């Protein structure tokens with residue numbers, strides 16, 4: 016597949032180039048692979064470095080949109096049902112609840128069942144005592160409660176499995192740290208995408224018959240690189256916090272018009288509380304702030320008082336791309352839906368498409384629409400199969416699941432398989448498996464890349480010990496052989512700190528003190 | 544069953560058994576002060592073993608620590624090291640090192656220049672003194688001597704490859720080999736402490752030397768993780784050099800470190816029991832200041848204990864050791880609720896950048912003291928004539944980033960013990976405060 020162009024720049028060719036390694040881009044990759052169309056997927060950083068790696072992980076029942084946006088509500092319900100069938104590995108069907116507390120708008124609450132019914136969403140009223148029985152951590156001040164079919168979905172596992180499956184089915188592959196910077200355009204089509212490797216600085220040309228822009232919040236910028244000014248986005252920053260224990264058995268939604276800090280979502284052994292929403296100018300380098308964390312927590316404790324004493328491991332922020340109504344219609348945009356597919360015909364490009372907006376819950380549908388368009392353009396009549404073919408679980412993918420590495424380690428009973436991360440019980444053999452088999456791992460494997468594909472650094476020690484041990488291990492394995500390994504360690508702990516900073520209080524501050532002493536005093540990471 | 548409170552009387556009570564507490568204990572013994580000391584001795588086992596004086600300020604490293612301190616005086620004039628004469632700091636450091644050496648853990652005499660201390664990452668940091676077992680590494684690096692680093696299967700966080708990869712550019716004659724530690728070949732995780740205790744047995748040293756010997760042809764130096772014995776490291780070190788016929792040096796490992804365990808064991812086993820009553824693994828739960836000194840309360844498995852003393856030294860450390868506590872909005876001192884100077888709000892505790900060269904505001908939070916190391920109340924007056932605070936609980940310093948933990952701990956300990964000696968041994972200096980309780984200041 017690789018050829019060298021005269022200029023010395025590496026050129027790759029493929030059928031379809033997909034830009035953006037979030038749930039949408041990886042979903043498109045798999046959708047196409049199931050139609051026997053191969054692709055190259057690129058991401059400027061790594062899988063899930065955008066909104067797909069910084070969301071609630073809530074597989075919406077649709078209840079949240081029932082009152083305001085029936086189409087989206089129905090879409091969520093339908094997609095939720097499909098995903099529960101085909102992606103059950105990634106889903107915890109934990110159920111959910113909408114609760115109104117003392118002081119909330121009772122009219123809004125009382126209309127909820129009707130709205131749900133109109134969207135076909137099942138919704139069972141619960142008495143306050145039934146609600147408390149199901150979720151003992153709820154406040155005693157409940158005034159209304161309904162049960163819905165919410166679930167949670169692990170977006171990390173989802174993207175990894177999608178990429179893995181696509182690579183199994185076709186000769187598709189994934190390239191991390193590859194950022195599209197410009198397009199070569201001529202005769203009404205994109206001839207090549209000019210990309211840069213973010214680590215080496217090397218330029219890479221990718222020639223493709225079709226180019227899909229699935230760059231989420233960055234889709235507007237990527238579209239503009241191709242001269243398309245019809246993708247208009249507002250950036251909405253959302254911040255979430257993660258507690259170090261599971262605070263509820265199912266999803267708890269506040270029954271009121273969507274606002275800050277009103278969804279508590281369990282995720283394996285932890286819980287996620289959020290989210291704020293603020294319009295920002297620039298989707299790059301966003302970080303959660305102390306103020307946002309305090310706000311989320313103050314709101315959340317209205318529903319679940321014990322949150323006030325919970326310990327939070329870290330906060331994170333993501334950017335939702337919100338579609339702005341565009342001046343002229345007819346460009347394929349479905350305004351009432353949460354997402355839009357642009358075919359860019361009006362911008363005189365035959366082989367370019369942009370998909371953005373939407374939700375994690377609706378990623379499959381978004382990918383299906385893109386797949387239909389691209390297949391048609393390529394003259395393929397293969398139908399979409401993602402609603403029927405289950406997502407297989409590859410061997411190196413389960414490591415993102417909380418508790419998996421520990422179970423695996425105990426089951427193997429091999430004391431020579433030494434534990435590198437004690438908080439999450441990640442052993443040397445699981446790191447080996449990730450290095451050798453996880454999607455995107457053929458390239459230079461940093462601690463950060465491993466952490467994305469496992470639980471390393473996600474425990475309560477803040478990566479103080481495991482980051483150092485994993486780094487040594489990577490040197491021993493020959494993955495690192497120069498000072499670059501230490502630079503990777505520095506980057507990893509720097510990056511982690513951004514999420515930890517706003518939740519640093521209580522016992523956390525002591526952990527941080529130790530982490531800083533180890534990183535600086537023992538390792539000298541601040542000196543080099 | 545009601546048990547009587549047991550009472551202990553002593554001239555001085557030291558709260559804390561970290562480096563500051565350890566130093567205070569040593570200096571108090573020197574002065575012949577009868578002392579009771581409480582705290583968890585585990586905190587010294589975090590250390591690398593290096594004793595730092597002053598090495599870095601706002602991203603700038605200093606090979607001359609005193610030049611660094613001069614700069615420090617401009618930026619942070621209230622830094623504890625800026626409150627003490629250079630001579631006094633030198634005396635304190637030298638005396639401390641001398642005492643450690645006497646008690647069996649040899650340290651290099653502090654000089655006037657910082658040493659290039661090797662870290663397991665292969666980075667070097669400035670320090671003023673180090674265990675004799677580590678000293679040869681300085682020369683090996685300086686002269687680009689052909690040096691072999693040995694690491695062991697199962698010893699995590701210590702990789703010869705990593706050490707070599709990061710030092711190779713400045714030390715081309717460096718290479719590494721990995722071995723199985725004799726008697727621990729199962730492949731399971733190894734702990735430096737267990738390895739070190741094993742090397743106290745001559746037979747095990749011989750076995751290790753046998754394994755290493757075939758590898759060292761042509762090498763001048765051998766570097767090992769710090770595992771050369773707990774109780775008589777200098778002897779173990781000397782013997783290894785004898786067996787191998789080349790110079791050997793240790794490199795620090797992750798905590799709990801052998802270099803730290805050596806200090807802990809000195810503390811727990813070598814202190815003259817007639818002068819110091821050590822109560823390890825306990826925490827003082829309540830501290831009450833009185834006219835004549837203080838009363839400390841805690842529980843042990845046999846019941847309640849009360850210590851009555853004529854003076855108290857607070858060496859309780861920071862957040863990790865529990866001397867300070869961080870709530871969601873503010874920071875407090877744990878035992879007496881002594882005012883803590885601190886950034887305005889939580890948003891200012893930490894800089895947005897983890898490795899920001901100026902460090903994090905929270906690290907400079909702490910207890911403020913007067914010239915005599917007496918903690919100050921809200922109005923800036925000493926809480927008591929008989930209460931002193933030393934070590935890292937003090938405000939206006941950032942021991943991690945500034946590489947000055949040992950100097951702060953040791954030199955403030957020295958100063959406080961001098962004041963205590965004045966109070967206790969020469970009663971003319973003693974002018975007791977007016978009231979019995981902490982709520983009113985002693986002056």
Ligand SMILES: Cc1cc2nc3c(=O)[nH]c(=O)nc-3n(C[C@H](O)[C@H](O)[C@H](O)COP(=O)(O)OP(=O)(O)OC[C@H]3O[C@@H](n4cnc5c(N)ncnc54)[C@H](O)[C@@H]3O)c2cc1C
Pocket residue numbers: 034035036037038039040057058059060061062063064065066067068069070071072073074075193194195196229230231232233234237251252253254255289290332333334335371372373374375376377
């Ligand atoms: C705080 C928050 C909470 C949310 N909670 C939920 C929820 O509970 N349930 C739900 O259904 N939805 C939720 N969402 C929405 C959901 O996360 C997003 O809709 C979804 O993840 C979008 O996926 P995506 O793949 O389209 O975009 P992204 O995941 O943002 O992926 C875009 C990718 O493109 C890459 N990229 C950008 N520019 C370039 C370039 N020039 N070259 C190469 N690559 C590039 C980026 O690095 C990024 O990885 C939430 C969103 C936020 C922000």
Ligand SMILES: Cc1cc2nc3c(=O)[nH]c(=O)nc-3n(C[C@H](O)[C@H](O)[C@H](O)COP(=O)(O)OP(=O)(O)OC[C@H]3O[C@@H](n4cnc5c(N)ncnc54)[C@H](O)[C@@H]3O)c2cc1C
Pocket residue numbers: 529532533536537558559560561562563564565581582583584585586587589590591592593594595596798825826827828858859860861863864865866878933934935936942947948949950952
């Ligand atoms: C990872 C790491 C690496 C280090 N490396 C170096 C180095 O290379 N060079 C160097 O110079 N220094 C190093 N240090 C050590 C540093 O110098 C010391 O931590 C510092 O001097 C702190 O000393 P301290 O005695 O003030 O506090 P701590 O060591 O924190 O000791 C505080 C003590 O107070 C006790 N305590 C707290 N509350 C109570 C209570 N209520 N009752 C009784 N006891 C109580 C604790 O149990 C503890 O014993 C390192 C430290 C760490 C953590």
